[in-house]
Amino acid sequence: xxxxxEMAIWLAVASLGxxxxxxxxxxxxxxxxxxxxxxxxxxxxxxxxxxHIVIATFFGALLIGLLSIPAAHNKHTPPLVFSIPAVIPxxxxxxxxxxxxxxxxxxxxxxxTAYDIALNETISNGIIAAFILLALTAGVxxxxxxxxxxxxxxxxxx
Amino acid sequence: xxxxxxxxxxxxxxxxxxxxxxxxGASTNRIKVTIERIAETLGYETxxxxxxxxVLLLLKNKKTEKVFNRFKKTAPHGANFKLVSGISRMSxxxxxxxxxxDQVNQEIKRLQTATRYPFLLTLFMVSMAxxxxxxxxxxxYVDMAIAFTATCVAFYVRHLLLxxxxxxxxxxxxxxxxxxxxxxxxxxLQFGVHPNLAFATCVLFLIPGIPLINSFTDLIDGNxxxxxxxxINAMLIAFSIALGMLGTLYIYNF
Numbered sequence: 001x002x003x004x005x006e007m008a009i010w011l012a013v014a015s016l017g018x019x020x021x022x023x024x025x026x027x028x029x030x031x032x033x034x035x036x037x038x039x040x041x042x043x044x045x046x047x048x049x050x051x052h053i054v055i056a057t058f059f060g061a062l063l064i065g066l067l068s069i070p071a072a073h074n075k076h077t078p079p080l081v082f083s084i085p086a087v088i089p090x091x092x093x094x095x096x097x098x099x100x101x102x103x104x105x106x107x108x109x110x111x112x113t114a115y116d117i118a119l120n121e122t123i124s125n126g127i128i129a130a131f132i133l134l135a136l137t138a139g140v141x142x143x144x145x146x147x148x149x150x151x152x153x154x155x156x157x158x
Numbered sequence: 159x160x161x162x163x164x165x166x167x168x169x170x171x172x173x174x175x176x177x178x179x180x181x182x183g184a185s186t187n188r189i190k191v192t193i194e195r196i197a198e199t200l201g202y203e204t205x206x207x208x209x210x211x212x213v214l215l216l217l218k219n220k221k222t223e224k225v226f227n228r229f230k231k232t233a234p235h236g237a238n239f240k241l242v243s244g245i246s247r248m249s250x251x252x253x254x255x256x257x258x259x260d261q262v263n264q265e266i267k268r269l270q271t272a273t274r275y276p277f278l279l280t281l282f283m284v285s286m287a288x289x290x291x292x293x294x295x296x297x298x299y300v301d302m303a304i305a306f307t308a309t310c311v312a313f314y315v316r317h318l319l320l321x322x323x324x325x326x327x328x329x330x331x332x333x334x335x336x337x338x339x340x341x342x343x344x345x346x347l348q349f350g351v352h353p354n355l356a357f358a359t360c361v362l363f364l365i366p367g368i369p370l371i372n373s374f375t376d377l378i379d380g381n382x383x384x385x386x387x388x389x390i391n392a393m394l395i396a397f398s399i400a401l402g403m404l405g406t407l408y409i410y411n412f
Contacts, residue, residue, distance in 0.1 A: 007293075013287060013289075014290040016283055017283040017287020017288070017290070018363075020279065020280050020283040021363065022183070022368070023237065023238045023239055024243070025240050025243050025244075077243040078184070078188065078242060078243060078246050080239075080242075080371070084368055084371055089290070091365060091367070093291060093295065093359055093362050093365075100403065100404075101407075104404065104407060133370070137370060138374065144375065145378055
């Protein structure tokens with residue numbers, strides 16, 4: 001539980017770093033931190049319940065995408081200003097790094113068995129990284145696309 | 159005023175909006191909707207074509223039925239959500255308060271001069287973000303400090319390179335190399351608990367988050383060409399980061 005809370009704080013810090021880098025308006029900073037820690041915690045909790053990381057990431061990103069719409073209404077800002085910095089802490093950095101290391105290993109001259117092991121690991125890591133990225137972008141852009149017939153502003157929130 | 163001159167002023171104003179939005183990271187559909195909304199209030203019908211580097215605009219005068227064509231290259235690409243948000247807000251005020259072209263031009267000028275966050279604050283926050291990534295992937299506090307230092311130096315290098323109008327991809331490679339070189343030193347000397355986590359996370363501030371998500375949004379929206387261009391741009395940036403890491407990996411020979 002305490003571990004979960006600590007992770008939520010680090011998620012918020014990571015998203016705030018990107019928010020400042022992307023130069024978001026000052027009034028949105030608090031909401032971005034909140035959205036990021038909610039979505040990221042959702043993903044971490046789902047992983048704790050033995051749900052696959054790709055699906056967990058999808059639901060975390062979906063939560064951020066959904067919550068960014070009422071936030072956009074409230075702060076008079078397009079929803080992508082909230083959702084893009086908030087999902088960035090979920091990117092599969094570790095998997096992508098391992099996949100890259102694997103590719104480098106594949107270029108070396110090694111024995112057949114070592115090559116087979118490296119190939120297995122590399123492909124597995126690379127595909128997980130790619131699918132997490134896909135789930136992330138899909139999860140965060142679906143709510144934006146569904147909600148936007150003309151524009152967010154004309155939609156009634158009941 | 160002569161109609162041709164009026165056309166010039168209106169199209170300049172609308173193209174400026176499109177160019178700024180494309181440069182600061184808005185999706186294609188948002189650019190189209192915003193320009194059409196402003197043009198409607200100013201009394202024109204428009205057709206537009208938005209690409210990665212140029213915006214093409216066709217103005218139709220509702221009274222005289224004459225058409226007018228013009229295009230403009232986009233503003234330099236660099237994320238600036240304050241501008242996206244400000245222009246979106248402005249487009250609503252244009253409709254509600256029935257603005258004319260002069261008022262729109264003045265507001266655009268005001269939005270362009272809006273300040274960015276101070277450099278030192280950005281430096282600190284971005285370094286903290288990478289340290290946070292290190293913690294999220296399971297690093298200890300020592301590793302976080304390594305990631306923080308590496309990012310700090312690398313971000314300063316990036317600032318210097320971008321100020322001199324360097325090629326963006328080459329700049330990304332050099333910055334990624336700098337970050338990895340510093341954190342790689344910790345791996346080489348076996349300093350810290352999991353120094354390779356710091357090595358993996360110190361380049362994460364370079365990842366192309368906006369091109370990636372905008373690429374997907376554009377593809378799903380049906381703006382396939384723009385989606386592909388943005389996707390390839392994102393992949394090139396990711397490749398540049400990997401190239402920088404590769405360089406350090408061969409130097410230290412882990």
